[in-house]
Amino acid sequence: MFKPYNFTKKKQIDFLFLPQDLKYIYTMVKEIIRKVGAQVEHYLEESQKGNTPALNQQAPERIAQDLKLKKRFQKGFASTEDLLDFTATYLTHTNHLNHPHYMGHQVAVPQDLSGIPEFIHGAINNPSSLYEMGPAGGTLEGFMINWMLEKVGWEKQKDPYDFKFLPGRPSGLLTHGGSVANLTALAAARAAAAPDAWTQGNPSNLIVIGAQTAHYSIARALSILGLGSQAFWPVEVDEKEVLQMASLEKVYKKAVKEGKKIMCVVANACATSTGLFDPIDAMGDFCSKHQLWFHVDGAHGAAALAAPKSRHHLKGIEKASSIIWDAHKMMRVPALCTAVLFKDFTHQAGAFQQKGSYVFHDDEVVGMDSMPYTIECTKSALGTKLFWTFALEGEAAIGAYIDDSFALTQDFYVLLQAHPHFEAPYTPESNILCFRYTRYGEDDEFQRKLRYAVINEKAFYLTSCMMNGKRYLRVVLINPKTDLKHLSALLDCIEITAEKLSEQLL
Numbered sequence: 374m375f376k377p378y379n380f381t382k383k384k385q386i387d388f389l390f391l392p393q394d395l396k397y398i399y400t401m402v403k404e405i406i407r408k409v410g411a412q413v414e415h416y417l418e419e420s421q422k423g424n425t426p427a428l429n430q431q432a433p434e435r436i437a438q439d440l441k442l443k444k445r446f447q448k449g450f451a452s453t454e455d456l457l458d459f460t461a462t463y464l465t466h467t468n469h470l471n472h473p474h475y476m477g478h479q480v481a482v483p484q485d486l487s488g489i490p491e492f493i494h495g496a497i498n499n500p501s502s503l504y505e506m507g508p509a510g511g512t513l514e515g516f517m518i519n520w521m522l523e524k525v526g527w528e529k530q531k532d533p534y535d536f537k538f539l540p541g542r543p544s545g546l547l548t549h550g551g552s553v554a555n556l557t558a559l560a561a562a563r564a565a566a567a568p569d570a571w572t573q574g575n576p577s578n579l580i581v582i583g584a585q586t587a588h589y590s591i592a593r594a595l596s597i598l599g600l601g602s603q604a605f606w607p608v609e610v611d612e613k614e615v616l617q618m619a620s621l622e623k624v625y626k627k628a629v630k631e632g633k634k635i636m637c638v639v640a641n642a643c644a645t646s647t648g649l650f651d652p653i654d655a656m657g658d659f660c661s662k663h664q665l666w667f668h669v670d671g672a673h674g675a676a677a678l679a680a681p682k683s684r685h686h687l688k689g690i691e692k693a694s695s696i697i698w699d700a701h702k703m704m705r706v707p708a709l710c711t712a713v714l715f716k717d718f719t720h721q722a723g724a725f726q727q728k729g730s731y732v733f734h735d736d737e738v739v740g741m742d743s744m745p746y747t748i749e750c751t752k753s754a755l756g757t758k759l760f761w762t763f764a765l766e767g768e769a770a771i772g773a774y775i776d777d778s779f780a781l782t783q784d785f786y787v788l789l790q791a792h793p794h795f796e797a798p799y800t801p802e803s804n805i806l807c808f809r810y811t812r813y814g815e816d817d818e819f820q821r822k823l824r825y826a827v828i829n830e831k832a833f834y835l836t837s838c839m840m841n842g843k844r845y846l847r848v849v850l851i852n853p854k855t856d857l858k859h860l861s862a863l864l865d866c867i868e869i870t871a872e873k874l875s876e877q878l879l
């Protein structure tokens with residue numbers, strides 16, 4: 374079983390409390406970093422070997438006590454040992470994403486060294502939204518955005534060191550997460566549909582159309598923008614919860630008949646619950662035909678643009694007006710890091726028409742500021758951690774990881790199909806799959822309880838969701854260390870746990 378890292382060497386000097394001259398600070402920093410680094414290394418090793426539970430869930434009161442929060446908050450760490458005791462205890466109370474049995478939410482299992490730019494940022498604090506506050510971070514953001522624009526197919530052979538924002542040319546920026554990115558893209562769509570909305574407020578007839586399974590951040594964005602969540606007009610989906618073109622046509626006709634102004638049409642790429650892709654190519658053609666803004670929510674699935682065998686799921690994505698793409702889901706980058714991409718910089722520029730004279734000095738500015746185009750004023754050095762993960766692994770390896778995780782999910786589907794007590798309602802298209810344990814009937818509540826019971830066994834971490842009115846167990850196969858043998862063990866664990874649960878419920 375997992376044991377916290379143990380420093381066997383006897384403590385000789387307490388570095389935390391050495392006199393504050395430069396030499397000692399240097400020694401202290403070096404020593405503490407070395408020791409915390411060793412703890413993290415140990416944590417990764419134990420998690421990856423499966424020597425710890427994926428999640429050993431405890432109540433917050435217990436965690437607060439274990440971490441001695443009150444005492445440490447008031448008095449500070451008593452010693453270096455005390456600091457290390459805190460970090461060791463903290464690490465035991467985490468969800469161990471690096472464990473091959475972690476298959477829960479769409480949150481990246483970072484490359485082992487992906488935390489280093491976070492550490493550097495924490496020490497130097499160079500936000501990247503204002504170029505002069507973080508020139509290196511800002512440059513890396515521009516470089517990675519150029520790479521993404523090329524992957525979408527909007528830019529061909531652009532000089533990756535060309536960072537200028539130019540009207541008529543594709544552009545983009547990084548934000549803290551997909552929800553903020555969706556809000557940013559919808560603000561830009563609103564500016565295009567109703568240019569006076571920023572100063573005058575929204576016209577009452579603005580709507581957004583998308584699958585009824587669109588991520589909740591879309592409806593939230595509409596409320597935040599003052600349109601109200603009812604401005605989202607849902608399009609019916611099929612039994613696999615994929616948008617149907619005939620239904621889109623129907624909603625469109627109804628909207629036109631009622632005099633609505635369609636601000637944009639949203640595609641799931643892919644849907645959060647199922648991991649299935651909306652018909653992007655056909656939706657793109659539909660939007661071109663009717664001259665509508667086409668927004669692709671690729672929070673999870675846009676990463677397939679980097680994966681040679683899986684990119685076909687995104688066919689037609691270049692027809693989009695805006696795209697969001699989370700790097701902290703499928704690209705092994707620690708949360709948060711999302712790109713919002715625009716086919717035309719004019720639209721990025723229109724999203725937030727608010728000027729702050731102390732920062733937006735267009736003429737003299739060196740480099741590029743993303744601040745005028747984001748909700749966030751200060752933001753982290755997001756491009757640095759995105760670049761870093763690629764530099765650690767190489768572009769081809771990240772692509773192969775995405776392809777492999779999609780392929781493993783197909784293999785898991787085959788395993789489920791062959792088992793008499795499991796049911797999987799669709800062939801997966803990404804690394805997300807819903808399935809049910811059917812031996813004890815069709816009860817939704819049983820699936821929900823089963824998920825908690827499996828987690829409480831401290832063996833696996835998985836999620837659950839509703840699909841087409843039924844509750845399912847759900848995996849997101851995002852850990853590169855997870856293989857078919859772990860998935861086979863998952864099925865065994867579910868069988869044993871379900872039997873115990875059914876006895877308890879009798």
Ligand SMILES: Cc1ncc(COP(=O)(O)O)c(C=O)c1O
Pocket residue numbers: 479549550551552553555588590641642643644645670671672673699711
């Ligand atoms: C399709 C989709 N859009 C948006 C989001 C929100 O992204 P974030 O969690 O980065 O805010 C998610 C999150 O799972 C998602 O699946």
